[in-house]
Amino acid sequence: MFRAVRFLTMVEGIATQQMTAGDPAGGMEESFLRPDHIVDSFGLKPGDMAADFGCGAGFFVIPLARAVGSGGRVFAIDIQKEALSALRTRAATAHLLNIDYVWADLELPAGSHLKDQSVALVLIANILFQASDKEQVIREGGRVLRPGGKLAILEWDDRMSGPPMNMRVTKAHATELAERCGFSLVEEFDGGSHHYGLLFNKHS
Numbered sequence: 001m002f003r004a005v006r007f008l009t010m011v012e013g014i015a016t017q018q019m020t021a022g023d024p025a026g027g028m029e030e031s032f033l034r035p036d037h038i039v040d041s042f043g044l045k046p047g048d049m050a051a052d053f054g055c056g057a058g059f060f061v062i063p064l065a066r067a068v069g070s071g072g073r074v075f076a077i078d079i080q081k082e083a084l085s086a087l088r089t090r091a092a093t094a095h096l097l098n099i100d101y102v103w104a105d106l107e108l109p110a111g112s113h114l115k116d117q118s119v120a121l122v123l124i125a126n127i128l129f130q131a132s133d134k135e136q137v138i139r140e141g142g143r144v145l146r147p148g149g150k151l152a153i154l155e156w157d158d159r160m161s162g163p164p165m166n167m168r169v170t171k172a173h174a175t176e177l178a179e180r181c182g183f184s185l186v187e188e189f190d191g192g193s194h195h196y197g198l199l200f201n202k203h204s
Contacts, residue, residue, distance in 0.1 A: 033192045039063040041189035041199065042152055047071040048120040051144060053106055053137065054078055054127035058087035064123070065096045075119065077102040077112050106140055107133045114144040121145075125154040126195075128169045128177075138181045142202055151183055151200040154191050161194050171196050 039060060044050060046069035055061050055076040064074045076099055078084055084101045091099050105111050106127075122141035128134045141151050155169050156162040169177075175185055175198060183200035191197035 033059065033195065034190075035060050036063045038154065038189065038191065038197065039067050041197065042067070042121050042123075042150060044068055044072075044121060049073045049075070049118060050121040050123065051075040051077060051112065051114060051119050051141075053112065053122060053124045053141060054130075055087065056080070056083050056126075058083075058090055060123055060125060061087060061099060062091065062094055062096065064121075065091070065094075065099050068098065070098055073098050073100060075100045075102055075112070075114060077104050077106065077114075079103065079105050106137045107131060109136075110140070110143065111136075112140050112144055116143055117146045117149075119144050119146065119149060121150045121152065123152045123154070125152075126156070128153065128155055128174065129163055129167045134169065135177050135181060138177050138183075142181050142183065145202045147202060149202045150186070151178060151202065152189070153178065153198045153200070154195050157191070157194060157196045159194055171198065174198055 044067040048068045049072055050064050050068060052061050052064060052074065055078050058076060061074055061076045068074060076084065076087055081103055084103060088101055102113055104113050122145055124137060124141060128137065131137050145151065153174050155174060162168065178200050182203045184203065186199045186201050189197035189199055
């Protein structure tokens with residue numbers, strides 16, 4: 001069974017601490033993962049709906065919620081209740097009311113509990129390398145995306161920091177999985193100093 005537990009290096013731990021302290025865009029994580037910069041790559045509009053699969057403590061949820069505005073929604077999905085609870089507290093501190101918190105196992109059929117074709121963007125960040133059924137996680141993204149919707153995959157690259165190399169999902173493998181699930185690669189986006197980013201369109 002998939003467990004959406006973020007792999008934390010010391011650098012990510014520092015970044016998470018800074019975010020919790022109200023500094024989501026400053027300090028060391030600027031060179032590691034820049035959530036605001038990454039979310040800007042997705043082209044979200046006010047009023048859109050987006051889902052963060054395996055959101056953890058909400059590294060991307062907060063900037064996603066700001067990007068879609070009060071008229072949009074972000075579905076923060078994770079199997080860890082503690083992570084969702086921590087995110088709820090952070091979102092309240094940031095006065096963000098457009099986030100839904102979903103406790104779910106993304107490796108189960110319809111595991112996100114979202115409606116078919118309901119969101120404009122699905123973000124899958126740093127969870128594929130942990131998933132037993134990687135293709136099912138991506139297929140679930142395809143189920144909930146509306147036609148023409150975007151799938152963003154962010155995973156560890158082949159540099160030194162991060163999980164063991166034999167656990168990582170290469171860019172080629174991620175692309176192959178997404179294409180098998182009905183997606184076409186649109187472009188790569190800047191994932192920071194230790195990650196690659198891939199943006200896909202769902203086939204109509």
